[in-house]
Every structure is written in C-alpha cells, then in structure tokens.
Amino acid sequence: xxxxxxxxxxxxxxxxxxxxxxxxxxxxxxxxxxxxxxxxxxxxxxxxxxxxxxxxxxxxxxxxxxxxxxxxxxxxxxxxxxxxxxxxxxxxxxxxxxxxxxxxxxxxxxxxxxxxxxxxxxxxxxxxxxxxxxxxxxxxxxxxxxxxxxxxxxxxxxxxxxxxxxxxxxxxxxxxxxxxxxxxxxxxxxxxxxxxxxxxxxxxxxxxxxxxxxxxxxxxxxxxxxxxxxxxxxxxxxxxxxxxxxxxxxxxxxxxxxxxxxxxxxxxxxxxxxxxxxxxxxxxxxxxxxxxxxxxxxxxxxxxxxxxxxxxxxxxxxxxxxxxxxxxxxxxxxxxxxxxxxxxxxxxxxxxxxxxxxxxxxxxxxxxxxxxxxxxxxxxxxxxxxxxxxxxxxxxxxxxxxxxxxxxxxx
Amino acid sequence: xxxxxxxxxxxxxxxxxxxxxxxxxxxxxxxxxxxxxxxxxxxxxxxxxxxxxxxxxxxxxxxxxxxxxxxxxxxxxxxxxxxxxxxxxxxxxxxxxxxxxxxxxxxxxxxxxxxxxxxxxxxxxxxxxxxxxxxxxxxxxxxxxxxxxxxxxxxxxxxxxxxxxxxxxxxxxxxxxxxxxxxxxxxxxxxxxxxxxxxxxxxxxxxxxxxxxxxxxxxxxxxxxxxxxxxxxxxxxxxx
Numbered sequence: 001x002x003x004x005x006x007x008x009x010x011x012x013x014x015x016x017x018x019x020x021x022x023x024x025x026x027x028x029x030x031x032x033x034x035x036x037x038x039x040x041x042x043x044x045x046x047x048x049x050x051x052x053x054x055x056x057x058x059x060x061x062x063x064x065x066x067x068x069x070x071x072x073x074x075x076x077x078x079x080x081x082x083x084x085x086x087x088x089x090x091x092x093x094x095x096x097x098x099x100x101x102x103x104x105x106x107x108x109x110x111x112x113x114x115x116x117x118x119x120x121x122x123x124x125x126x127x128x129x130x131x132x133x134x135x136x137x138x139x140x141x142x143x144x145x146x147x148x149x150x151x152x153x154x155x156x157x158x159x160x161x162x163x164x165x166x167x168x169x170x171x172x173x174x175x176x177x178x179x180x181x182x183x184x185x186x187x188x189x190x191x192x193x194x195x196x197x198x199x200x201x202x203x204x205x206x207x208x209x210x211x212x213x214x215x216x217x218x219x220x221x222x223x224x225x226x227x228x229x230x231x232x233x234x235x236x237x238x239x240x241x242x243x244x245x246x247x248x249x250x251x252x253x254x255x256x257x258x259x260x261x262x263x264x265x266x267x268x269x270x271x272x273x274x275x276x277x278x279x280x281x282x283x284x285x286x287x288x289x290x291x292x293x294x295x296x297x298x299x300x301x302x303x304x305x306x307x308x309x310x311x312x313x314x315x316x317x318x319x320x321x322x323x324x325x326x327x328x329x330x331x332x333x334x335x336x337x338x339x340x341x342x343x344x345x346x347x348x349x350x351x352x353x354x355x356x357x358x359x360x361x362x363x364x365x366x367x368x369x370x371x372x373x374x375x376x377x378x379x380x381x382x383x384x385x386x387x388x389x390x391x392x393x394x395x396x397x398x399x400x401x402x403x404x405x406x407x408x409x410x411x
Numbered sequence: 412x413x414x415x416x417x418x419x420x421x422x423x424x425x426x427x428x429x430x431x432x433x434x435x436x437x438x439x440x441x442x443x444x445x446x447x448x449x450x451x452x453x454x455x456x457x458x459x460x461x462x463x464x465x466x467x468x469x470x471x472x473x474x475x476x477x478x479x480x481x482x483x484x485x486x487x488x489x490x491x492x493x494x495x496x497x498x499x500x501x502x503x504x505x506x507x508x509x510x511x512x513x514x515x516x517x518x519x520x521x522x523x524x525x526x527x528x529x530x531x532x533x534x535x536x537x538x539x540x541x542x543x544x545x546x547x548x549x550x551x552x553x554x555x556x557x558x559x560x561x562x563x564x565x566x567x568x569x570x571x572x573x574x575x576x577x578x579x580x581x582x583x584x585x586x587x588x589x590x591x592x593x594x595x596x597x598x599x600x601x602x603x604x605x606x607x608x609x610x611x612x613x614x615x616x617x618x619x620x621x622x623x624x625x626x627x628x629x630x631x632x633x634x635x636x637x638x639x640x641x642x643x644x645x646x647x648x649x650x651x
Contacts, residue, residue, distance in 0.1 A: 012516065318497075
C-alpha cells in the first residue's frame with residue numbers, strides 16, 4: 001500500500017531518532033513486563049506460603065450473630081435490659097456428626113482440633129502458648145507441619161499418649177530438647193506433663209514460639225473439655241472454592257466458617273491496590289515513551305510539510321495523510337512492543353536466577369517470578385495505544401495543513 | 412467523477428474572488444470570469460502580487476473562493492466536500508510547481524507512479540509501463556531509477572510534468588514551471604509542455620514571469636491587482 005511505502009520512507013529518513021523512540025517504547029514495555037512478572041510472582045509466592053500456613057476454610061465454635069436470648073423469644077418487646085444472658089456452651093456440638101455430614105460433599109480433607117491457652121513450664125521457665133489438640137494423621141492432611149518438622153516426627157503424637165510437638169524457638173527459650181518432659185498448665189490451673197516428641201520451624205515467629213501440638217484426647221483432658229472440639233480445619237483441592245465451601249458449611253452447621261480469602265481480606269485488598277499502582281506506573285512509563293514518538297512524528301510532519309502539500313495537490317485525501325503518520329506511530333509502537341516483550345522476557349528469566357538470603361543462615365531463595373501472557377498483552381496494548389495517540393495527534397495536524405500555505409512558503 | 416458535457420468549457424470561473432481575512436482583509440483575486448476550453452495553452456501573467464498564483468490555486472481547487480465559483484466541465488465545485496475536491500484533483504488536474512516537489516526518497520519512476528497508485532485504475536504492471544513511457548517521452552528513459560537529488564533542475568521539472576500527466580488529466584496547472592531553471596532547461600520544459608498540448612488533448616494553464624515564454628502560448632491572461640487586465644489570443648501562438 002502506497003501509504004505504508006511513504007510511511008516507511010519517512011521512518012528511514014529519520015532512522016536514528018526512530019530507533020531511539022522505538023527503544024524508548026521497548027524499554028517501557030520490557031521493564032513493565034519484568035515488573036509485572038516480579039509483582040505477580042511475589043504475590044503468588046506470598047499467597048502460596050500463606051495458603052500452606054493457614055487452613056483454606058476454618059469452622060470455628062462461634063456465630064456471626066449473638067444467640068437470641070430466651071427472654072427475647074418469649075416476649076415481644078422492643079428491648080430487654082438487665083437480664084443475665086444465658087451462657088452459651090463453647091465448642092462445636094456433635095462433632096462426629098458434623099464431620100460426617102461435611103465429608104459427604106466437601107472437596108478436600110478436614111481435621112478436627114481443640115485449641116486453648118496454656119503455659120509451658122520447664123526448668124523454672126514459663127512460656128504462654130496456644131495448645132492445639134489434634135488427630136495427628138488427619139492434621140497432616142490439612143497442614144504442612146510435616147515439612148516444617150526439624151526434629152522428631154509429627155506422627156509420633158499418635159503413638160505417645162502425652163506427646164508434645166513445639167516450635168524450635170519455644171524449645172530454645174525453655175532450654176528443652178527432644179525427649180524432655182514439660183509441664184503444661186491450663187488456664188483453669190490443671191497441670192499435666194507432656195513429652196517433647198518433635199520440634200518444628202515454620203519461619204513464623206508467632207508459631208515457632210507460641211504454638212504447641214498435642215493429641216486431641218490429652219488436650220481435651222488438660223482443658224477439661226471432654227469430647228469437645230472447637231475447630232474444623234479444611235484443606236481444599238481447589239483454593240478458589242474456599243468462599244463457596246465456607247458459606248455452605250456455615251449454612252449447614254450454623255457455626256462461623258471463615259475462608260482464607262475472608263481471613264486475609266485486608267491483604268488481598270493491599271495486593272489489588274499494589275497492582276493498581278503498578279499498572280499506573282506502567283502507564284506512566286509508556287506515556288513518557290509516547291512523548292518520544294509524538295516528538296519524532298511531529299518532527300517528520302514538520303520536515304515533510306512539502307511532501308504533504310504535494311501529495312494533497314496530487315489528490316491525496318486528509319485521511320490518507322492521517323493514515324501515513326498514524327502508521328508511523330503504530331510501527332514504532334509495534335516494533336517497540338515486540339522488542340520490549342523480548343526484553344521483558346529476558347529480564348524476567350534473568351531475575352528468576354538471582355539468588356539471595358533474607359538473613360544470615362536462612363536458606364537461599366530466588367526472586368519469585370511469574371511469567372504470564374497477560375502481562376505481555378497488557379504492556380503491548382498500552383504501548384500501541386500510547387503510540388497510536390502519539391502518532392494520531394501530529395497526523396491530524398498534518399492532514400489539516402493547507403497545501404497553499406506550504407507551497408507559498410516554499411516559493 | 413464528473414461527466415464531460417460537450418458544450419461546456421473545460422474550466423469556467425464566475426465572479427471568482429478570494430479575500431484573505433484579517434484585521435485588514437487582503438484581496439488576492441477579484442471578480443475573475445474566465446472560460447477555458449480543451450487543448451488551450453494559456454499564460455497567466457502580471458506583476459508580482461497581482462494574484463496569478465492565487466488564481467491558479469483556486470482553479471486547481473487547492474483553495475476555496477470567498478465568492479464566486481469554479482466549474483469543471485460545466486459542473487460547479489464550490490459545494491463539494493474536501494474529499495470530493497481531492498478526488499477531482501486526482502482525476503482531472505495535474506500540478507507543476509516552480510520547485511519540482513518530487514518525493515526525495517522515491518525514484519523518478521516511483522514519483523510518476525504515485526498518482527496512478529492512488530487512483531488505482533491501472534494494474535501495477537500497467538502503471539509502471541505508463542510511467543516508463545511518460546519519462547521516456549520526455550527524454551528521461553535512462554534516468555528512471557535516479558532519485559531527484561541525482562537529476563538536474565530541468566530533468567526534475569520534466570519528471571514533475573510527467574507526474575502531472577500520470578492520470579491523463581485534461582487540465583495541467585503550472586506555477587512558474589521554468590522559474591527556477593536556466594535558459595536551456597527552460598526551453599526543454601517549454602517544449603515538453605507545448606508537445607503535451609499539441610499531442611495529448613490537454614489544456615495547460617501556466618503562470619509565468621517570462622514574457623518570451625508567455626508570448627509563445629495560445630492565450631494570455633494578464634492580471635493587475637487581482638483583476639483581469641486583458642485576456643487575449645495571440646497571433647502566433649506556439650512557434651516552433
């Protein structure tokens with residue numbers, strides 16, 4: 001097409017500036033893609049870590065709305081004051097029945113537990129912890145605790161009636177080691193001796209210092225809550241089902257069921273805001289690249305004013321002139337997007353090889369990179385949009401040039 | 412685009428007036444009435460600032476009149492859109508300017524092919540053949556692949572004339588086509604224009620300061636202050 005040919009000659013006539021403009025777009029696209037890969041990679045890495053550390057759905061022995069008091073059920077009053085509310089018994093009632101009914105439809109594994117506050121006492125040292133009573137083999141199906149074990153085995157809880165698994169930080173603080181007997185005292189003052197059968201390290205200080213696992217039965221005795229559980233933890237095959245499963249479980253059992261998404265709502269919002277900021281920065285980078293294109297095409301329009309005049313005198317329409325210069329902008333944008341995509345890919349791959357340590361002695365980690373075609377499409381689309389606008393504005397001016405003015409100016 | 416009416420003149424103006432707006436409006440062309448037929452060779456002369464080029468741009472539909480109108484083949488043009496005027500220029504009118512205004516990155520052959528490619532009436536092969544023939548007719552057959560910078564002033568101007576003829580328009584408008592040429596090149600270009608009139612049934616209207624050239628054309632329209640001072644046929648129109 002003639003317009004393409006003319007556009008190509010214009011680009012060739014300003015080859016150096018065109019290359020610089022193309023490089024501007026390419027750098028913008030490349031760094032945008034690399035940044036997006038890093039951002040999404042870190043987000044996914046964080047979410048994966050989070051998902052591994054927490055249950056996908058947790059059914060708690062709480063209700064979202066306070067239980068209606070007997071007086072309110074009996075009297076049709078607007079408000080009742082001064083009555084002592086009936087105390088609700090804590091714990092999930094009929095746990096076996098609840099678990100059986102959930103197993104019929106929940107797509108994943110589940111484990112029951114009883115948790116409460118207790119104090120670890122050893123060699124005169126006290127340490128407050130949350131004691132979690134678990135059925136070990138079931139617990140392993142819903143958590144990554146087996147991978148976090150540093151000494152002993154989590155399943156030893158099953159073979160040791162009063163076994164205890166604690167975090168390595170807690171063990172260090174108490175000076176306790178594997179095989180030591182530790183006294184656990186409940187909030188009600190009941191004490192019981194447990195044998196340390198395992199030490200874990202999750203990397204989360206609050207857990208490593210303040211969490212202890214014991215067999216469910218032993219915990220029920222310690223906390224004086226026989227046959228009671230207060231948590232049902234669910235690990236799903238597909239984490240995206242969490243909200244639906246939580247809602248259905250809550251409807252079915254009447255207890256509060258919290259999905260990991262709900263539990264980390266604030267964090268998810270923070271990620272959304274971070275992504276908005278990222279794409280705003282990407283847009284700004286490409287806008288700056290667009291200025292470069294605008295500059296080069298404006299220069300070409302200025303330099304080629306005579307050509308514009310003669311082409312119009314030959315019978316070229318204004319749309320033909322617009323097309324010529326818009327093509328120039330889009331060609332720069334297209335080459336920039338292609339080169340930028342290659343650069344972005346290379347940068348992403350390179351960043352994925354960079355190794356570093358969070359702290360001395362920590363395991364070596366690589367930068368979390370997630371390569372997605374969506375990043376390339378968004379960056380390329382923004383680059384083409386930016387270059388299209390940058391080309392269109394001078395193109396419109398070129399189309400509106402009066403050939404008589406140019407010819408008079410030239411003669 | 413425009414049907415040819417046998418009785419209508421090729422080009423006609425009625426009270427053609429062009430006034431440049433401004434704090435002090437400037438009248439470039441005023442009440443020009445003309446009728447120009449086919450195969451005429453017309454000179455527009457006059458002192459500097461008399462409105463010669465302005466009249467030519469109005470006749471070539473590059474500029475719009477303030478009053479009056481231009482008719483081509485008897486068809487008014489004043490109500491036509493910019494797109495329609497562009498299409499009219501493409502098919503009906505060829506331009507030659509004082510400076511050649513060839514596209515510098517294109518060869519002589521490519522420059523001549525540009526209007527044909529835009530009109531797209533001929534196949535690519537026929538376009539190339541016609542451009543080659545036109546250039547060969549003007550003695551440029553061995554310079555087809557030269558770029559404007561590699562041609563002399565006279566050669567460039569003849570390429571520009573060939574480009575004006577590319578779509579075989581019935582009307583060529585030339586604005587001092589020999590104004591920047593030496594005497595030898597001037598004579599070459601004049602002979603080229605003269606041959607076109609005599610052989611291609613084409614009308615040429617040329618603005619010129621060169622009285623020697625003007626007196627050798629069929630008809631001379633003399634302008635003073637934007638008005639026609641006189642418009643007369645010449646006894647010995649095109650001497651050999």
